[in-house]
Amino acid sequence: MDTIGRYRVLRQLGHGGMGHVFLAHDPTLERDVALKLLHRQTTRTGLRDEARALAALSHPGIVTVFEIGEHEGQDFIAMEYLPGRTLRDVLIAGAPRPELLAICVKVARAVGAAHRAGILHRDIKPENVVVTDGGEVKVVDFGIARRLEHEAGRSPRAVTASEVVETLRRTLPPDGAFTGMDTEVSAGTQTMFGTPAYMAPEVLLGEVSTPQSDIFSLGVVLHECLTGRRPYAATTLVEVIALTIEGPPPKLDDPLGALLDRMLARDAAERPSLDEIASALARPVTVTTRGASRSRWPIIGLLVLLAGGLAVAGWWLQRPAPVAGRAVAATELAIAIAPFSIQMATYGVEPPDSFAIADVLAHLLGAAEGARIIGTAVDTDDPQAARSVAARYLVSGSIVESGAVLRADVTIVDATTGTRVTTVKAERATLPLVLDSIAVAVLGAVAPGSDVRLDLAPNRSRAQMFYRQGAPVLESGRFTTARPYFEQAVVADPTLFEAWYALALVLAWMDAPEAQVVRATEHALELAPPGPRKELVRGIGLFLAGDYRTARTTLEPLEAITGPGAPEPRELRYYLGEANWHDGRHDAGFAYFKSALERDARFKPATVHAWQYAVARRDNEMARYYIGLAGESTDWIELALENYEQLARTGSSPRKLDAQLVLGETHSAEIEAKVRGTDLEAATLRIAIAVAGGELARARTEFA
Structure with a gap:
């Protein structure tokens, strides 16, 4: 859907029971609007009168309605677009x-x-x-x-x-x-x-x-x-x-x-x-607080970008209450967890690691009280896999993102007979919360009536357990695999600095949505102990805020610190590289990236600007070396080095298609046929078709 009325649709912001909401651009008045397109079955006779009443209502605390219209038999309302939270x-x-x-x-x-x-x-x-x-x-x-x-x-x-x-x-x-x-x-x-x-x-x-x-x-x-x-x-x-x-x-x-x-x-x-x-x-009132009080997390000059005010990336929504279960015949119960099918568009560039999430769920079940629950992650949802680890039950399922919530459908199978015991559902706003809910529901299904329960109150020991599981995975450079452990750790104890810091690093290195990186960094900065590590987090925050020069001057003195309490050299050199690179000091930035990779050649984030540096200097071998360290295809390098003929013959999609396009070997119909059924975004397709048709002005507009 490119247009609704005169409005050019930019992207979908969300949807609900009444319809879909889009971010759109009004070319007449040159402004962005929030466009609500109502479902046909929910459009009501009085809608236009009610929308007109809202449009006539001018109040600074109520969203402004600009227009009420109809598009292909569906009513829409154009409203003020409100970026914020x-x-x-x-x-x-x-x-x-x-x-x-x-x-x-x-x-x-x-x-x-x-x-x-x-x-x-x-x-x-x-x-x-x-x-x-x-x-x-x-x-x-x-x-x-x-x-x-x-x-x-x-x-x-x-x-x-x-x-x-x-x-x-x-x-x-x-x-x-x-x-x-x-x-x-x-x-x-x-x-x-x-x-x-x-x-x-x-x-x-x-x-x-x-x-x-x-x-x-x-x-x-x-x-x-x-x-x-x-x-x-x-x-x-x-x-x-x-x-x-x-x-x-x-x-x-x-x-x-x-x-x-x-x-x-x-x-x-x-x-x-x-x-x-x-x-x-x-009216001001005096409040005596009991226990932990709310506190405002420090803002480090970051603009948290949320899509149209939709609720994303929250870890502290209402937790599922502990569920008491049935008595179990023995004091030990073994449950196998198969990798879940997971669809989360807002998770980031890389999808969730389904096996890591199964392992997190297994550890949650193992934390239950009232009986010894042995949770084990297995490779497949075949009951034989559960029997191979002596498990009585096999848990499998899916987690699908729908608007601002995650919906889980879970099946529990008796591994000894292969028959289905029951299915359970969970719906929460974030992955850690939905895993908590799944664990509670599974325990309620397999052990109803006894004292078996999962206490989800903040718990430092459980948080440290998840942190210890994730730390070696992080050290190995498997950031996507490490992420679920740290997310679960900060839910178990929101005051654990090490978990917030590790989560901030993981999110930044795997190119997660900016708002998620920002939030984790803010928490890490608030909780960091005074000294070099706090200054390291502060420098990272300044870099993420776009204040590259101050980030550089904050981080540089930390290089001289050695011994206990010193920042981890790989992380320090990487962020010094980023701060220098984005401040226009590319030679210095590359030197820091190279130094970080000399300490750990598996450290993927440092390879990106390293191979970009090599390409800019036409050093083919260096470029191929660094992109090889990242485990990526060299097709990007060949495209950047303008080796179009070779790439057009031997490359893989979509870089092969890019090369053919540059050489004029591919036209609009061929592009549409080649990308049909792939995950190539519609915007990219429109740009390619515009270039192939010689419509460069249109291509530039789409690209912008």
Whole structure:
């Protein structure tokens, strides 16, 4: 899809129950917009009136609507594009209480303005609040918003709490993992729009939404800001709805506890107004903290880039609760874990190492209490592989990224008979969290009824176990394999400096998304002990921030330090090389890369600029040597050295195609035929077709 209306689609930002959201460019006004293309089945008669009402609503805390249109029978809304972070991201980053309360004040005022204009939001949650790069707070995604008069004119089908819960129990999987992020839930004849974990009891009971319903949702958000969790802990959709309707009202020992009680009152009439809420939250209060307090991670001049405010790379979302299981006949239970099929587009350039992830899961199972669980990673999902390690059960499955969550489907097989015992599902925001959930679910399935449990509270010993597993893998230069161990370590103990530092190095060296590298580096800098290692992390952070000269002057004095506490020479020389290289000092940069490779020839990151340096100096043999150290094809070198004839004859795709294109041997139809079914990106294809057709201006535009 190249265009929607007059807008040129740049990339997809996300999708949900109502439709897909794209980053697009408006060529008329020369600005980027967020374009929401609604599913045909969710387009409603009143959409245009409601969108026009939003467009007429001018408030600094509400996303601006530019246009409502139609594209091939589907409605779309063009809105203000807001690069920044969602409130979910802010919560994950451990923002301090005053910052979170200030955000809630702005949300209350923005939603109040919408109510005064006759518009309900109906889906207030952290994912729908964006803190822009400029510090503004915006309420977004009025995709299921409703005019008040529409709600007032709707005939509600009120039902009892028991009817809702029983209907859901009959129609939904009782053991399905629940994230609370659904936007449309159907059960029998009952359909609810919104996110169940944030929905008011009266809405769950089939009554019409009112401004007080939005206030309840904001109360759930406020509870999450004050405590880091939602009011009702639940692992299934049925549970969260049952607790919201029938469970004991949550009580919070906090100066804002009385306000929160009223916001979460089951009787909508008891809830305070948004003006009262904003005033109460804006007043300073004294809070006595217990245990570990929230702290703001230092910002080291880095701009964390998130795609359209979607929640990514968070390790501290709500953890699955420990699950008690059935009694086991023996004190020992062996479980084999096969490599999972994993599809994660946002993981980075290199896909997850499925065997390493199986090994992490095996170690998680081995950390269970109440029985001796022996978890072992095996090469295949053949039950014979499980029997070869004397395992009773074999676990296999898949993890697929869908929007901002990971969905896992897991099968448990009795290895002695080869028959399937059960299947379990898990849905979480990050890979470590989904592995935690899988481990809990597997234990609940194979050992229900006993004291077997997995305690996922922060634990230094478990963190050090994962760190020790990953450290030798990192030393061997297998960065993709090492990554899952360090990610699990920082989840097990978010204060373990060594794990954050190793994770920052791994992410940087395997070219992971910048936001992930930034976050790990920030944590490592905060936790680093004073001395040379802290200065090394500081220098790395400055380099990542683009301050190459200061990074260089920060790192250079560390070369003279030797003995205990000195920075690891390979890492120091590599980052000195990067700082010099990007500061335009290529000779000095190459010398550092060469020095790092002399210490460890397997150190792949240092090879990249080394072979680039050799190509720039037309030193063919040196270029081939360094790219050979990296284990990469020499086709890149041949292309850079303009050996087009040889590459066109003997190269591999896509470099062979590049060479043929340069020589004029390939035309548009041939390009399309050759790349069909490959992973070559559509943008690359468009550039190639434009060049082949002599449309150089178009090619430059696509490339830009």
